[in-house]
Amino acid sequence: MNIGQAAERSGLPAKTIRYYEEIDLIHPSRAANGYRDYGDQDLHRLCFLQRSRSLGFTIEECRTLLSLYDDEQRASADVKQIAKMKIDLIEKKIKELNSLKSTLSVLVKNCHGDDRPDCPILDDLAGKRSVETI
Amino acid sequence: MNIGQAAERSGLPAKTIRYYEEIDLIHPSRAANGYRDYGDQDLHRLCFLQRSRSLGFTIEECRTLLSLYDDEQRASADVKQIAKMKIDLIEKKIKELNSLKSTLSVLVKNCHGDDRPDCPILDDLAGKRSVETI
DNA sequence: TATAAACCTTACAGTAATGGGAAGGTCAAC
DNA sequence: GTTGACCTTCCCATTACTGTAAGGTTTATA
Numbered sequence: 001m002n003i004g005q006a007a008e009r010s011g012l013p014a015k016t017i018r019y020y021e022e023i024d025l026i027h028p029s030r031a032a033n034g035y036r037d038y039g040d041q042d043l044h045r046l047c048f049l050q051r052s053r054s055l056g057f058t059i060e061e062c063r064t065l066l067s068l069y070d071d072e073q074r075a076s077a078d079v080k081q082i083a084k085m086k087i088d089l090i091e092k093k094i095k096e097l098n099s100l101k102s103t104l105s106v107l108v109k110n111c112h113g114d115d116r117p118d119c120p121i122l123d124d125l126a127g128k129r130s131v132e133t134i
Numbered sequence: 135m136n137i138g139q140a141a142e143r144s145g146l147p148a149k150t151i152r153y154y155e156e157i158d159l160i161h162p163s164r165a166a167n168g169y170r171d172y173g174d175q176d177l178h179r180l181c182f183l184q185r186s187r188s189l190g191f192t193i194e195e196c197r198t199l200l201s202l203y204d205d206e207q208r209a210s211a212d213v214k215q216i217a218k219m220k221i222d223l224i225e226k227k228i229k230e231l232n233s234l235k236s237t238l239s240v241l242v243k244n245c246h247g248d249d250r251p252d253c254p255i256l257d258d259l260a261g262k263r264s265v266e267t268i
Numbered sequence: 269t270a271t272a273a274a275c276c277t278t279a280c281a282g283t284a285a286t287g288g289g290a291a292g293g294t295c296a297a298c
Numbered sequence: 299g300t301t302g303a304c305c306t307t308c309c310c311a312t313t314a315c316t317g318t319a320a321g322g323t324t325t326a327t328a
Contacts, residue, residue, distance in 0.1 A: 113210055
């Protein structure tokens with residue numbers, strides 16, 4: 001199938017699919033007219049990539065996961081470890097965002113938010129700690 | 135003061151400070167030898183940038199916040215709105231990450247994680263929905 | 269048959285917000 | 299006087315794409 005159909009079926013933009021080829025994640029064959037030609041195996045790989053990217057794995061992690069997927073001798077522990085590491089990173093990011101949110105929420109709560117010019121948010125950003133922001 | 139000291143006092147790398155100048159967020163004067171020379175006002179702006187960046191505002195948001203900060207006639211509501219929008223974005227991101235985490239956790243839980251090759255994580259990525267992943 | 273639209277191709281540039289490193293000028297200390 | 303710690307500009311790399319230009323191919327329609 002052409003790239004357009006591969007895009008539609010995998011849920012990835014054609015542009016992204018070409019990019020994945022450029023960085024050696026996929027190697028479709030070419031039709032006589034020079035068009036890329038995707039087989040079922042290729043489509044499968046694209047779907048794998050779409051799913052793993054959407055789960056937050058980086059391109060390089062996807063590359064590793066794909067190679068593990070290709071390797072019939074892999075140990076499931078290897079895959080599990082990558083996924084666990086990812087969970088840890090996600091947890092860390094969530095904590096960071098929660099902390100940011102708390103700080104911003106305190107600032108917003110303390111800002112009267114009308115047309116007067118005095119603003120605790122700007123005061124805080126400027127280093128005037130008028131409010132306890134956790 | 136030189137860029138090194140401005141960096142130390144603001145908590146921003148010198149490289150970043152030069153970048154902020156390049157994109158017109160700050161305009162330090164120059165000493166006779168060509169070195170950048172930061173005054174108290176400049177340092178203040180750098181600290182403002184450091185704080186607002188660390189709170190998750192993008193550079194362009196920082197630019198807006200700085201211009202509001204400079205504007206004696208601003209309405210605090212304008213600032214509040216930007217901060218609120220940021221909170222919404224942060225909340226959305228947190229939800230996304232929680233969802234990712236749940237999915238990955240289910241996959242990890244279902245993977246025996248030993249040296250056998252069968253792996254529910256890879257199966258899921260490959261589109262074989264063997265597990266309910268929310 | 270002509271032509272227009274809908275595909276496809278490559279190649280180059282841009283994004284956000286820095287980080288790294290080269291090549292070279294300046295300054296303070298010993 | 300020379301070493302080492304600064305500073306300068308300039309260009310390239312990062313992540314994972316996205317946009318655009320210039321052009322070739324295929325398909326549908328007038």
